[in-house]
Amino acid sequence: MSTVKDFTLSCPLPITDYPTVTLAHGGGGKLMHQLIEKMILPAFNSPLLEARHDGAVFELGGARLAFTTDSYVVRPLFFPGGDIGSLAINGTVNDLSMCGARPVYLSCGLILEEGLPMETLWAVVQSLKQAAEVAGVQLVTGDTKVVDKGKGDGVFINTAGVGLIEHGLTIAPSAVRAGDVVLLSGDVGRHGIAIMALREGLEFESAIESDCAPLNAAVQTLIGGNVGVHCLRDLTRGGLGTTLIEIAEATGLQITIDEMKIPVRDDVAGACEVLGFDPLYLANEGRMIVFVPENEAARALELLRGSQHTAGAVEIGRVTGERGGLVKMKSRIGTTRIIDMLSGEQLPRIC
């Protein structure tokens, strides 16, 4: 029998600082990274998990596969531009895509709270179905659990996914090289603001819709176009800033970006001012960054711009040869600063 007591002595986090889990431990910032790096990764037993990737990549039975999972706890369940169902499909489709895989099969685990209106469940299930069809993936296995009223929050969804890697590229932080160009697939911050505006009851001239979208077609366009992609990463919790830092840290190289080149819609920028958010750290659910060799950047950009969900792609910066694992940003006023991971939570339960 396992008991709590057996394990406390060896707990690697300073539990005097954080004796309990806080919302910030799920917020995508420093505390979440500390929790995962110190508590969870060391306890797991796979070299594949060490890759700090959006998913695991391995060979099995002669096939080169990617495998990933995400749970979705967003609230509210429905928001402009999406809902927990479309989020759960697109999030996992995108994680597989970021591994360079073609997403094929998804699983779906539902945790329902007692008292959930049956029609809400029906709406969520229909959205799962629709989003899977749009993304061209099949939901092939599932599970349903019910928890007591007050022990859940309507619906939580877990999707895991299996994708097929049909090329010889290594698409991972380890493939990033000095000189690589950093492309961003579109404007940032809409998912975060769409959720937050709803929670805060903010009204805009027209609703800001989440960017929630599947990125598999855009990735297949790059790979099918023989672009020698070095790394792909979608911008979810923690936003563009955190994602860039993760890759800089994983590679040990520096990334320099230009704030002026990061597309932020006027309404999103306005909402950020009202709410006190930095678009650099806002969550996105249909945006990615792409690292490509300099001489392929123009072609990659053209391919991205021709694909539905990445039509707003732009070049935002470079990987430089300096060591240090830092991200530097040239600001709108011309200064350069080192950008840092958020230390607390920005937006809890954003995905």
Add this chain to the structure above:
Amino acid sequence: MSTVKDFTLSCPLPITDYPTVTLAHGGGGKLMHQLIEKMILPAFNSPLLEARHDGAVFELGGARLAFTTDSYVVRPLFFPGGDIGSLAINGTVNDLSMCGARPVYLSCGLILEEGLPMETLWAVVQSLKQAAEVAGVQLVTGDTKVVDKGKGDGVFINTAGVGLIEHGLTIAPSAVRAGDVVLLSGDVGRHGIAIMALREGLEFESAIESDCAPLNAAVQTLIGGNVGVHCLRDLTRGGLGTTLIEIAEATGLQITIDEMKIPVRDDVAGACEVLGFDPLYLANEGRMIVFVPENEAARALELLRGSQHTAGAVEIGRVTGERGGLVKMKSRIGTTRIIDMLSGEQLPRIC
């Protein structure tokens, strides 16, 4: 934007009877089956999901694979013989095994409640690690979310798994034939009673431990021993009774079992009398039934008895040629009755 309203008209469940989700919808009985069959399966878009299997079986990149998922919401988190961590590993290992696959890679999605003691999380993570090592699988990808206090219940875990099928057998309800012998891998009801005794504060001379265990080694022993296995199914929510009914319904054949041959430990039988439960419907987390051709039954039984977690295997009945999708049980007093699926919940949040 998806809205609840868009979908209500087409909701296929009689929502006047059940306007909201109840605990019984997750209890493994009739209501859960109705929910899954009428609401969830029709909305998904895969022929693979129709197989009513413990997981999906498909070919991808030339490899024959199984893929499955389960969420775990058991309470309490720690119980005699296991905890939510070992349950989450063994449950998914067993679902892959029931597809005839060798479980290889698992994912792990954690949904943590704000305020969860860090040492409880550590204990759960250590248990995940230990159970994965014992079962010989690798945790290769994961995700951590945090929900507000009062919107979760400590820890929920989702594990999904990918397994490799290394033989040419079809192991599924569709392969079951009249004349097949039904083997049961050991005594039933311990997981259900272990959890219930803890919740009710019942004390026994010695604690009844859950049967929670990985069944992959036993399944590999059968397959490696060239037993022509027709179907495998682990007995989880709903217990032996529900599982037999599911297979009878899927095949359209009848299954006849002998109550006298079903091993139930004396302490479990005693607890069932006190608590008013029928061991036939109690949850198990390390038990399975095996359908084999009559002429291979003796050898299969011998192989199972030689494997650690199936040492108590017995023959409990036969598949008969009659149509009807029913399960008949010869009772201890010699009468024969048709056994039915539970209509409500037996034990909520048992896994």
